[in-house]
Amino acid sequence: MGSVFAAVLEEIAMKAILRSAALGLAAAMLMAGNAGTVHAAALVQISLWDKGAGTEMPMGLAYAAPGLDLAKATMGIKALPGTVKAGEVTFNVKNDSKDTVHEMIVMYLADPGKQLPYIEAENRVDEDKAGDKGEVSELDPGKSGTLTVELKPGKYLLICNVPGHYGAGMWAEFTVDP
Template identity: 50%
Template sequence: MFRGNGIGRLLAIRAFLPIAALAIEVATASPSHAAGTVVNVSLWDKGVETAMATNLGFPAVGEDMSKVTMGIALSVDTVNAGEITFEVLNSSKDTTHEMIITRLRDLSRPFPYNSSESRVDENKMPGILGEVSELDPNKTAVLRLDLKPGTYLLFCNIPGHFTSGMWAVFTVK
């Protein structure tokens, strides 16, 4: 790669080092350095010893949301359209979670929920845009999407988690 010997070779190597350092920095940059908007997402729960709620799936109209035993916390719930980077942390001590994102067209319409499996029937769910699958406790993942204006729902579809309140509404302007 570097031809010649002596001073010429040394100068070529020195000229190359800043370019190599920049390439390494870009390749190893944290997701926070990504273009667009960054949304920090925490997938949380009150622990395995807490009995899961069973009636707090979306939309939970008229339900007491203070009883949720699991949830999705967002650093911001409204962003501008474009590239969105979701930096997802499963902050649970002992429970695996996931995050699925879908566009909501009708906020009052219930999801196709399969009560025998205690989860949303993803095969009947139009418009799933992306997901972070089965994230172990204290692990992180990144999901980047180019989102258009609209209302979206982030939810966990591990059995029982959706109806325990593990969903969040997200708006793109």
């Protein structure tokens, strides 16, 4: 009887060892698989909007302008979400205008609260001096475009730099968290 009991114990022990080894192998495979996982880019939906080409464009609504009243804006940019984690960010941009060309440019704000460098004669931001990180160039009404960029933590401004549009309030603040 003792040898039968020993054989049963040996079989139980062997099954336990095999099960433990199988679980260990499965765990190792999961960890190895996750090590090569590419994290998906943060996805931001952008709407470029306006109240129509026939609407008078107010000026003086640029970011950080003194006495700024965005309630007067006849065009703008809406970003959802307005905050993402640092890393790869994909902007899906749609020009929701019925009759006006717009674009979206990502600007890094080295000094949040300070106005972007502006070229008065051209009625637009000086992109070279302002920290341009990428753009979806001029989109015809109803058209869409995509931009994927690597962004570090900080404050950004999304702008339309078609002459006059930025000064008419076509910008949105955007935050990248660590």
